[in-house]
Amino acid sequence: MFENLRVSVFLAARALQRGGRGRVLLNIIVIAFVFTNMIFLPSVISGAVESYNVQTIDFMTSDIVIGPRVDERYIEDADTLLGRINRIPGVIRASARFSMPVSVDFEENAVSIEVKAFDPRDEVEVTRIHEFIEEGSFLGSGDRNEILLGVLVTGHEDKSKDFYDSLGGAAVGDVVTVRYANGVAREYRIKGIVRTKSYIADYMAFVTADEMESVLGGTGPNTRASEILVKATDDADLSALKRMILSFGVGEEVKTWEDATSDIVAESVESFNIINNITVIGSLIIAIVVIFILITIKTFTNRKQIGILKAIGIKKSVIINSYVMQVFFICTFGVILGLVILEAMVLYFTAYPIEFPDGTVTPLVDAGMLVENTVMLYLSSAVAGFIPAWRITNEKILDAMRGA
Amino acid sequence: MITARNLKKIYAMGRVEVHALNGVSFDIGTGEFVGIMGSSGSGKSTLLHMLSLLDDPTEGEITIGGEDVLTFSDSKKTRFRLQKFGFIFQDYALVPELSALENVILPALARGVPLPDASAAGRDYLDRVDLAGRKDHLPAELSGGEQQRVAIARALVNNPDILFADEPCANLDSTNSRAVLDLFGQINKELNQTVIMVSHEDWHREYFDRVIRLRDGKIEKEEILKGNR
Numbered sequence A: 001m002f003e004n005l006r007v008s009v010f011l012a013a014r015a016l017q018r019g020g021r022g023r024v025l026l027n028i029i030v031i032a033f034v035f036t037n038m039i040f041l042p043s044v045i046s047g048a049v050e051s052y053n054v055q056t057i058d059f060m061t062s063d064i065v066i067g068p069r070v071d072e073r074y075i076e077d078a079d080t081l082l083g084r085i086n087r088i089p090g091v092i093r094a095s096a097r098f099s100m101p102v103s104v105d106f107e108e109n110a111v112s113i114e115v116k117a118f119d120p121r122d123e124v125e126v127t128r129i130h131e132f133i134e135e136g137s138f139l140g141s142g143d144r145n146e147i148l149l150g151v152l153v154t155g156h157e158d159k160s161k162d163f164y165d166s167l168g169g170a171a172v173g174d175v176v177t178v179r180y181a182n183g184v185a186r187e188y189r190i191k192g193i194v195r196t197k198s199y200i201a202d203y204m205a206f207v208t209a210d211e212m213e214s215v216l217g218g219t220g221p222n223t224r225a226s227e228i229l230v231k232a233t234d235d236a237d238l239s240a241l242k243r244m245i246l247s248f249g250v251g252e253e254v255k256t257w258e259d260a261t262s263d264i265v266a267e268s269v270e271s272f273n274i275i276n277n278i279t280v281i282g283s284l285i286i287a288i289v290v291i292f293i294l295i296t297i298k299t300f301t302n303r304k305q306i307g308i309l310k311a312i313g314i315k316k317s318v319i320i321n322s323y324v325m326q327v328f329f330i331c332t333f334g335v336i337l338g339l340v341i342l343e344a345m346v347l348y349f350t351a352y353p354i355e356f357p358d359g360t361v362t363p364l365v366d367a368g369m370l371v372e373n374t375v376m377l378y379l380s381s382a383v384a385g386f387i388p389a390w391r392i393t394n395e396k397i398l399d400a401m402r403g404a
Numbered sequence B: 001m002i003t004a005r006n007l008k009k010i011y012a013m014g015r016v017e018v019h020a021l022n023g024v025s026f027d028i029g030t031g032e033f034v035g036i037m038g039s040s041g042s043g044k045s046t047l048l049h050m051l052s053l054l055d056d057p058t059e060g061e062i063t064i065g066g067e068d069v070l071t072f073s074d075s076k077k078t079r080f081r082l083q084k085f086g087f088i089f090q091d092y093a094l095v096p097e098l099s100a101l102e103n104v105i106l107p108a109l110a111r112g113v114p115l116p117d118a119s120a121a122g123r124d125y126l127d128r129v130d131l132a133g134r135k136d137h138l139p140a141e142l143s144g145g146e147q148q149r150v151a152i153a154r155a156l157v158n159n160p161d162i163l164f165a166d167e168p169c170a171n172l173d174s175t176n177s178r179a180v181l182d183l184f185g186q187i188n189k190e191l192n193q194t195v196i197m198v199s200h201e202d203w204h205r206e207y208f209d210r211v212i213r214l215r216d217g218k219i220e221k222e223e224i225l226k227g228n229r
Helices: A002-018 A021-061 A078-086 A120-126 A209-216 A238-247 A257-301 A303-311 A316-351 A367-393 A397-402 B044-051 B074-084 B100-110 B115-128 B144-156 B174-191 B202-207
Strands: A064-067 A091-106 A109-118 A133-136 A146-150 A175-180 A185-194 A204-208 A227-232 A253-256 A354-356 A359-361 B002-013 B016-028 B033-038 B059-064 B085-088 B162-166 B194-199 B210-215 B218-224
Touching: A002 A021, A002 A316, A002 B100, A021 A257, A021 A316, A021 A354, A021 A359, A021 A367, A064 A238, A064 A257, A078 A091, A078 A227, A091 A120, A091 A209, A109 A120, A109 A209, A120 A227, A146 A175, A185 A204, A204 A209, A227 A238, A238 A253, A238 A257, A253 A257, A257 A303, A257 A316, A257 A367, A303 A316, A303 A367, A303 A397, A316 A367, A316 B074, B002 B044, B016 B044, B016 B059, B016 B210, B016 B218, B033 B044, B033 B174, B033 B202, B044 B059, B044 B162, B044 B194, B044 B210, B074 B085, B085 B144, B100 B115, B100 B144, B115 B144, B144 B162, B144 B174, B162 B174, B174 B194, B174 B202
Parallel strands: A109 A204, A146 A185, B033 B194, B033 B210, B085 B162, B162 B194
Antiparallel strands: A064 A227, A064 A253, A091 A109, A091 A175, A091 A227, A133 A185, A146 A204, A175 A185, A354 A359, B002 B016, B002 B059, B210 B218
16 A cells, blocks of 8 residues: 555656646646635635624624514613613623614705614714714714714715715715604704715614604603614623523513624525635636646556556556646645735735725635635546546556557 | 467457467476567567466466466456566667656565665666666666666566566667677576567577467477577
8 A cells, every 4th residue: 555655656756847847837827726716706705794794793783682572663661771781791881773764855865764863872882883984073972953974875966976866965064854754854964974884884874862852752751762782792602692681581682693684694695605606616627627638638648658557567546646646736736826826815905905885895715615625626636637547547558558 | 487378369350350369379487588489460479468468368378387367357467467577668668757767666666665675676777787877867868778778677676587578679779689688698597587578580599598489370380499598
């Protein structure tokens, strides 16, 4: 066994060393680009999913989101609930949000969006919207008659640049009219414009909880919330924290950010996976074809030599393995070169992220995917190298030696 | 050592059957230097291929060292060739990507001889064929005579029982041919190795102990030439 392996290595090493280095180098380069192709697109998709997840936590759900009980529209007595949640170990802060559909008018433009009301003191602890104010400033506690608009809501004067209906380039200081779903209409000065690059967060409006209370016009303070966002400590296990919140007698629907977005993300990831699989299969087919052609040409050219080796008593398996080892050598250096190219691309796109409509994306190379694709590349190449070598070594010795 | 009985080899060429060997029987003893001679197409190379297990006869029996070698599986034949035979072909048949020394040691490595021992044996045999100074040269950098001497060193490195040579001088001039044949004679005498050589040159007879002369796939005559050298 060991002797056989040793002779295969010996033959493979000399073939690579003396059997046309240019051809070997060319094949290494082809495999390197095949490998890069196999990894890069999935890494961009992983980066996009990661970017979406980060945006979800930073702007939409925080770490845990509590929704109304089943069959109820609102969380009742939200203030009391907030107090209870804020006392749970592992919770940094909870923020209640009240949402209502509105129409926002500015000059001759109108958009239908959702306005979210919150207490800015709580909100800055649970989301990062306040860090992404492009113009103006974030809402202050007790602010009235002022509104924060997403950048996709304010839009551009040139509407061809807008993704959605917009206010045609409304700016900080402009006054917009907001018509609430309950019939109340208010005029607000735009206090700030938010650019988070999340197409959901950037197509919203935000007012303070005090302002919403006035809009709702009840006899007492508004104690309802559409949702409560909970920020956990960095080291918190979110599933464990969710169980703890439930154990504190919270009867509302409690979800981690993953639970809250899993359906949307799962569908997106599934679609992305289909694209990934097509890319990987395409790349593997290229690798198989290249290696198959390489080894077919090589074994056909070396037919006589293979016949001689068999004649002097070298086993077929030793000869086949020598070709498979050449393939492994090409794959190994192809993968190494591919990793260098990939790393260079990741570094470049980390410095200059890819701009997508819903945010900037940095490629995220997943170690599991890297190993899986590398193993697939090796296996496919080994098969592609094995078949032509096996075919030629199965020829009759004299036919091979005559090269007929 | 070698017993061949009623060997027949029939090739089908289209609808025509060609009887390359047509009932050949003989015995070869240990240490004999046997020449297989005959005109072109007489079946001498076919006979060598049968005896050296490179091809199977259509009919007949071959025993080598008492073993019925035709019953062997392909892999057993391969192992048998490696352990018992040495081969020298008309066109040298060296591996172009291996140096002279590497070509020589290849069969030894395949037998499991450690690299240092195989290299020492390889250098020794290259020295015997007067090519010690050319051990690192690739076949393309050697003359025809030198390549054939490398092939002889390769055939000898495993100290085989039988050396098969298929017209080893066909591509060599008379000086190189004589050097190669002298070497065969020397090996045959010193190492008592059986040498079976195909030739169509009459002057090669002076090296043989015995000549099996073929004509149309049959033994035309056998000549005992002992005492030639």
